[in-house]
Amino acid sequence: MDLKTMTYIVVGATFALYLGIAFWARAGSTGEFYVAGGGVHPIANGMATGADWMSAASFISMAGLIAYNGYGASLFLMGWTGGYVLLAMLLAPYLRKFGKFTVPEFIGDRFYSNGARIVAVICLILASITYVIGQMKGVGVAFSRFLEVEYDTGLYIGMALVFFYATLGGMKGITYTQIAQYVVLIFAYTIPAIFISMNLTGNPLPQLGLGSTMSDGSGMTLLAKLNLVVTELGFKEYTTQTMAGRLDMFVYTLSLMIGTAGLPHVIVRFFTVPKVKDARSSAGWALVFIAILYTTAPAVGAMARLNLHETIQTGEIGSPEGNLSYEARPQWFKNWEKTGLLQFEDKNGDGRIQYYNDKNPEMAAKAESFGWKGNEMVKVDRDIIVLANPEIANLPDWVIALVAAGGLAAALSTAAGLLLAISSAISHDLLKGVFMKGISEKAELRAGRISMAGAIVVAGYLGLNPPGFAAGTVAIAFGLAAASIFPALMLGIFYKRMNKEGAIAGMIAGISVTMLYVFQHKGILFIKGTEFLGDLGPNWFLGIQPNAFGAIGALVNFAVAIMVAKMTTEPPQHIQDLVESIRTPRGAGGAQAH
Amino acid sequence: MEKPQGSGDAYWRATLGLLTTVLIIWFVVSFGFGIILQPMLDSIHLGGYPLGFWFAQQGSIYIFVALIFFYAARMGQIDRDHDVHED
Numbered sequence: 001m002d003l004k005t006m007t008y009i010v011v012g013a014t015f016a017l018y019l020g021i022a023f024w025a026r027a028g029s030t031g032e033f034y035v036a037g038g039g040v041h042p043i044a045n046g047m048a049t050g051a052d053w054m055s056a057a058s059f060i061s062m063a064g065l066i067a068y069n070g071y072g073a074s075l076f077l078m079g080w081t082g083g084y085v086l087l088a089m090l091l092a093p094y095l096r097k098f099g100k101f102t103v104p105e106f107i108g109d110r111f112y113s114n115g116a117r118i119v120a121v122i123c124l125i126l127a128s129i130t131y132v133i134g135q136m137k138g139v140g141v142a143f144s145r146f147l148e149v150e151y152d153t154g155l156y157i158g159m160a161l162v163f164f165y166a167t168l169g170g171m172k173g174i175t176y177t178q179i180a181q182y183v184v185l186i187f188a189y190t191i192p193a194i195f196i197s198m199n200l201t202g203n204p205l206p207q208l209g210l211g212s213t214m215s216d217g218s219g220m221t222l223l224a225k226l227n228l229v230v231t232e233l234g235f236k237e238y239t240t241q242t243m244a245g246r247l248d249m250f251v252y253t254l255s256l257m258i259g260t261a262g263l264p265h266v267i268v269r270f271f272t273v274p275k276v277k278d279a280r281s282s283a284g285w286a287l288v289f290i291a292i293l294y295t296t297a298p299a300v301g302a303m304a305r306l307n308l309h310e311t312i313q314t315g316e317i318g319s320p321e322g323n324l325s326y327e328a329r330p331q332w333f334k335n336w337e338k339t340g341l342l343q344f345e346d347k348n349g350d351g352r353i354q355y356y357n358d359k360n361p362e363m364a365a366k367a368e369s370f371g372w373k374g375n376e377m378v379k380v381d382r383d384i385i386v387l388a389n390p391e392i393a394n395l396p397d398w399v400i401a402l403v404a405a406g407g408l409a410a411a412l413s414t415a416a417g418l419l420l421a422i423s424s425a426i427s428h429d430l431l432k433g434v435f436m437k438g439i440s441e442k443a444e445l446r447a448g449r450i451s452m453a454g455a456i457v458v459a460g461y462l463g464l465n466p467p468g469f470a471a472g473t474v475a476i477a478f479g480l481a482a483a484s485i486f487p488a489l490m491l492g493i494f495y496k497r498m499n500k501e502g503a504i505a506g507m508i509a510g511i512s513v514t515m516l517y518v519f520q521h522k523g524i525l526f527i528k529g530t531e532f533l534g535d536l537g538p539n540w541f542l543g544i545q546p547n548a549f550g551a552i553g554a555l556v557n558f559a560v561a562i563m564v565a566k567m568t569t570e571p572p573q574h575i576q577d578l579v580e581s582i583r584t585p586r587g588a589g590g591a592q593a594h
Numbered sequence: 595m596e597k598p599q600g601s602g603d604a605y606w607r608a609t610l611g612l613l614t615t616v617l618i619i620w621f622v623v624s625f626g627f628g629i630i631l632q633p634m635l636d637s638i639h640l641g642g643y644p645l646g647f648w649f650a651q652q653g654s655i656y657i658f659v660a661l662i663f664f665y666a667a668r669m670g671q672i673d674r675d676h677d678v679h680e681d
Contacts (some may be wrong), residue, residue, distance in 0.1 A: 250629050
């Protein structure tokens with residue numbers, strides 16, 4: 001059986017499973033949609049949260065970012081896990097005690113203002129749409145490889161599928177489907193990693209393999225070997241390189257952590273656990289399941305990088321026979337060339353592949369003397385690393401097929417969760433909550449579906465021209481959530497004196513500063529050519545990249561909110577009593593329907 | 595909206611105390627060991643891992659998991675001590 005058939009079978013089987021579960025869960029819980037989480041054990045809820053959380057960015061992009069940024073990419077690892085500590089302690093139990101279903105609903109009630117609710121909806125939509133763009137890029141990459149079509153075609157197919165999936169599966173029994181998706185994606189991620197770790201170091205646990213000695217008889221540790229291989233080709237040392245300096249790394253990590261705790265589709269998951277107590281531990285279980293992937297990713301990245309260089313640089317650097325002949329390139333290389341995400345150009349016409357850092361002047365001079373005319377791997381899209389990894393390591397076809405299924409599961413489960421958050425913000429918060437209070441259930445649902453379709457089209461359009469790697473795009477979404485939603489929620493719980501004027505001014509200031517900073521470097525609405533300051537290091541404020549700016553936006557939000565609140569009247573007594581009451585667990589009702 | 599039972603202020607102080615402890619550890623292992631002190635810690639090795647690199651890519655994540663469960667357990671105790679727990 002060839003790879004393509006195998007992939008169709010595995011991907012088809014997993015999709016049949018999700019649909020089956022969605023159908024079964026729907027039959028079991030009619031009319032109980034909003035309390036579906038109420039009967040779910042914290043461990044199961046944690047697993048579902050893990051699938052909801054781990055998106056195309058985690059599954060497809062992150063290891064690629066680690067492979068190329070080495071130590072510098074640690075900010076994704078710490079940022080996307082450390083946020084759960086904040087979520088578990090600062091938000092989840094209190095929002096659960098409050099007992100409503102959307103984030104804008106809490107903000108509207110706590111700040112006794114429809115204005116605050118509307119601002120929260122806008123912030124939520126901006127952050128979520130940006131996040132969906134990242135998923136779309138991931139879906140496009142996965143489909144283009146899997147169906148062997150151009151990236152654009154892959155993206156269109158993905159859009160259609162996400163729409164179908166989100167409107168059907170997204171509305172019913174989503175928790176159980178996500179548990180199945182978690183199982184698929186975690187197997188798909190760890191099995192190749194175990195194989196590769198065994199091959200390279202003899203240690204089956206990737207977390208330990210990354211810190212082990214190579215089994216090739218060189219006696220070097222894997223990381224020392226990798227450092228040697230990359231520096232010899234003129235790249236930066238793997239275990240010490242940073243993306244844009246240490247201050248940027250600090251701020252970027254903080255931005256991702258705060259953003260994690262402010263992303264509405266994650267927060268909502270803690271609204272429906274049975275008790276306040278469960279909201280606390282459920283965040284812990286979610287992080288356990290997330291950590292399994294996140295501690296494997298560094299090994300996947302490092303090992304893929306090593307395998308890639310060793311595939312191309314087969315012999316001594318500079319010897320005529322030292323580089324892989326283009327004619328002899330492996331099958332995976334040909335497959336990825338078809339997608340346009342991997343491109344080779346024989347600059348010196350020797351029929352062999354030279355892959356090195358020609359931006360490094362010292363290396364460029366050395367390469368010149370070998371008769372090399374520049375780096376010939378003109379495009380190696382970072383997002384292909386995880387999908388190509390099992391092929392690069394010559395793993396059996398079923399493993400490769402499983403990885404395709406895992407990537408799709410990750411992208412689809414997250415996209416569905418986000419689209420649900422967007423559509424509920426529009427139909428529940430904007431229409432039913434503010435503008436059309438008398439709207440019927442049926443009309444609310446229809447409005448939800450229409451806004452979902454609109455969101456997919458916008459995200460798909462921007463996905464055709466994405467502002468960066470999937471993980472980079474997603475990072476901007478976190479920045480927006482960090483600058484707007486997290487500070488408003490935290491002040492609402494921990495600062496009794498916070499009033500509506502302060503909260504509204506804070507959210508507007510935080511998200512404006514962040515958007516302005518991102519747009520001035522990345523183009524207005526990410527459209528290329530409209531940026532008014534170049535996307536270059538020297539133009540960055542204190543050398544902080546736009547993706548990392550959310551933490552600064554959050555600080556601005558806190559500062560403005562507190563200042564404005566101090567200058568205006570304190571909130572009414574019943575609001576201060578409300579804050580007292582959400583601070584203690586007793587009296588939390590069952591997860592409410594509405 | 596019901597008023598909290600028990601000694602509200604003492605309960606909230608205990609909660610904030612626990613939050614502070616956990617946040618300090620959270621900060622030290624990630625921003626401290628993983629970022630600021632990484633160049634220094636890298637001279638120490640944990641197996642084949644430079645220590646700062648290990649904290650940034652492995653250690654901090656394990657500690658985050660432990661922190662949440664520690665927080666959940668301690669918080670449960672504080673709830674009971676101040677008689678504000680559920681059921």
